[in-house]
Amino acid sequence: MKKKLLLGIVSLFLATSASASATPEGDFQDYIVGLKNEAREIGISEPILERAFKNVAFKEKAVKSDRNQPEKKLTLDEYIPRAVPKWKIKQANDLYKKHYKVLNRIGEEYGVQPRFIVALWGVESNFGKLTGGYNVIEALTTLAYDGRREAFFKKQTMAALTILQQGHITPENMKGSWAGAMGQCQFMPTSFLSYAVDGNGDGKKDIWNTHADVFASAANYLKQVGWDDTYTWGRQVQLPESLDAESLKGLSEEKGKTLAQWQELGVRRLTGKALPDADIKAWLVQPDDKDGRAYLVYNNYQVLMDWNRSHYFALAVSHLADSIK
Template sequence: MQKRLISALVALGLGFSSVALSADEGFDKYVEGLKVEAREKGISEAIINSAFDGITFTERAVKADKNQPERKLTLDEYIPRAVPDWKVKQANDLYQKHKPALERIGKQYGVQPRFIVALWGVESNFGRLMGNYNVIEALSTLAYEGRREAFFRTQVMAALEILDAKHISPEDMKGSWAGAMGQPQFMPTSFLSYAVDGNNDGKIDIWQTEADVFASAANYLKQANWNDDYTWGRQVNIPGNIDRNLLGVDKEKARKLSDWQRLGVRRLNGQALPEVDINAWLIQPDDNKGRAYLVYGNYQSLLLWNRSHYFALAVSHLADQIR
């Protein structure tokens, strides 16, 4: 609580030199604790010294973590912004540019290449928006701030492990304010679990090497039980009197498409649902208004990547427009 109060006072610009000094001292002391833990985990002294060298408490990372949009967009507003025509064009152009690597990796991991490209586009605008925060500094700041200390402290240790394995240098380890890294925006623990060498050069580089980005994204989806025999789902029309207790992505709410057909769910154009023996879940993220979707197991895999329906639907809609 004390460290949060000190940080808040500094952020308000009260100008108390003693307060500022206390904030600096508090963060510096916390970093010393991180160093001790890193040594206990076997991280080399050279990496510990270089990774933590000169880092300071980064108030803008804390502000970003606390920032919430004042008004939630509806899907009708969000999807056109998240998947504009220019992004669709770029996605198709980049698919063609990287087609040999994408098709090789897609076959290897059992993931349709269009979903790999769509994730790439939604996460980092095809590698153009990866963040410019020092990852160790941002993660250490958020751990010290304390609201999610255990999570961010674990991420600090994972980031140090990545550095110790020489996948990237401390000065080049840049990412978002939350520590999400590279073109697929992996948190450090996700990197350790899913990042792979996609071009067989002996390195794993999700910052600059597209083949590694594609293979790492595909490996994540594979481990999340992706099935390339199917797509993600479809937008549908639902009857106004449908039992809303049936909606949701919980395991027990799965129904066969034939069951949803009997309940009055139809394709967006009013036609019958496909006659395919597959489980589907009915969702309507904007509550009892707005778009409704029947989603399949692959959509559940996207939710493991990011629990936001808006994220998963942006990826899905972009993938549908890649040919």
């Protein structure tokens, strides 16, 4: 009996060890063969496929990052000072002045205030310093193979190969985040194909290294999604205790009211003064809870939410833009 028990334990140990040491690399390489066949069907050349998939391996770290969720959510009072610290505000103002000529040209061409272009640049990649060191094809292929969001990441892989085929960047230099977000404005490959533009007239859309292309691509995204430089993004407000904010807040079309209507409901600027006398539609958002920060936001805020479906992201960009003089 003891001998059978011992043999069972040994067998279990060996099986567990084998499982722990097993890798998906073999199946992953078979998966790449299928991706290459699909890529050929959309016109990706053999030289591009050869270079793009050279030495590509399964990246477990990318899968872990995709599945990892933060355990503790910060409140806006905690998050905004971290996302928009004083040093970032200073850098934003310094870089705004440094690149003012090209920013002003692009802002006028696309109808986007330059301070919002700089703010997006700062929040997305710390002004180009944090763009990710992953091989984009490797990261996207890994996440497609993982299967949790296969259709999405397979589509991004094909888009990335198309970018390479068009010659905007070399396979060796196409770097990005673990999720495949690329360059200083952190575009996913499909966003690149839809919104990236050549901002300096050299024939390439280089969002990795060329500031004019980064700025113009960000501005073009905002313009195409509906940005209006007549207005800003919104403002933090005070709510009266009598207001049923829970039933009024939200970004759906029916939740929008004019500033005059919000004024009648008792909503005021954070200072307690009356809301602006402007004929514009606004929405009430309160990302934390009923005791947290409240904002009246305009359509431009909706555009920022299209870029990234996070109130925290949109508010970080908005607050940074407001700090640029």
